[in-house]
Amino acid sequence: MRIISVFSLSKIGKLAIFVVLAGILSLIISGAWNCAQDILQTRADRSNAMQVTKPVVPDQVVPAMAPDFFTEYRLERDKIRSERSDLLREIIKNAKTEDSKQQAQESILKMTLEKQREAEMENLIKAKGFGDALVFVRDNSVSAVVKTTALTREEVIQVAEVISRTAGVKPEDITVSAKP
Incomplete structure (x- = not known):
């Protein structure tokens, strides 16, 4: 077997x-x-x-345009806010006391509201017929840069009204300037 x-x-x-x-x-x-x-x-x-x-042969060579002041500034502002927000979130995550955690949360909320108000004011200014606008909200003042070669007195008043109404800032605490 x-x-x-x-x-x-x-x-x-x-x-x-x-x-x-x-x-x-x-x-x-x-x-x-x-x-x-x-x-x-x-x-x-x-x-x-x-x-x-x-083969694609372009009729005309179009030079590459560099981003303008308004685009560059928005990108830089968003980058700085993002970094600040990340830092505040890290503080909240590692906070030793409830007080420091609450302060960081309030800072994030304030920054978010500031960003929202700035965007709203910029869009309202553009709706008035300007090409672009940047708004900077400070504690007791607001600055605006409008994309135009020059501003008339009436245009400055228009922009200041939009800002005053939206931000609740007195007209004398508003600065408006032109940037082509």
Whole structure:
């Protein structure tokens, strides 16, 4: 019986080796076939692309424009606020006392409200017909820079009214200037 079991194990072992080798061989052949198909498809895509695509020749070369003062300032202001907000959130997260945590939360709220009011005033000033505007809210004053070459007295009064109404600041605490 031992001879038979060794003989059948030997047959089973050979059969298992054959099955494993056949599987490996089929994987290699399948991989080679897929690779060849991909290469042929890529060549076909390239040839079609070359036939369909036309070279783009611009009629006029347009110089790249640098961001203007208003865009650059908004980006810088947002970056600074984001950094400040991250710092305050870190303070809230690691606060040792409830008082320091509350102060940081109040600072975040104040900064958020300030940002909202500035955006609202800037949009209202733009709605008055100006190209762009930046508004800076301080504790007791507000400054605005309007995108225009010059401001008339009436335009300054218009801008100051928008700011006074929105921010609740007295007209004498508002500074309006022009920037082309």
